[in-house]
Structure formats: C-alpha cells, structure tokens
Amino acid sequence: MVKVTLVKSTNGEIASVKATVAALGLKKIRQERTLEETPANMGQLKKVAHLVKVEKV
Numbered sequence: 001m002v003k004v005t006l007v008k009s010t011n012g013e014i015a016s017v018k019a020t021v022a023a024l025g026l027k028k029i030r031q032e033r034t035l036e037e038t039p040a041n042m043g044q045l046k047k048v049a050h051l052v053k054v055e056k057v
Helices: 015-023 039-047
Strands: 002-006 032-035 052-056
Touching (some): 015 039
C-alpha cells in the first residue's frame, strides 16, 4: 500500500497528466489517497511524480 498526496497543481500540465491525476482519485492539493502497489498504479505514479508525494504504508 502507498499513500499518495497531491502537492502541486495540475494547472499548465498536458491533458494526459491531468487525467492521470484524476484517475488516481486526486482533485485538490493536499488531498490523500491510499492505493495498492499494482504495476498499473505505480506506472501512473511515475508519470505524475513531479506533482505528488508517495509514502509506503
């Protein structure tokens, strides 16, 4: 399990990055979600690594 926190805004990002952040369930800055460590989720987190903080739970 990983805890994901959105720390930067998606303003100015391309549409696919915004869609990836939305698919992770993040809408507002400082919003947190706990996700499974599946290959699909880890790939999405790698794509938006510059916008989120990831912690192992």
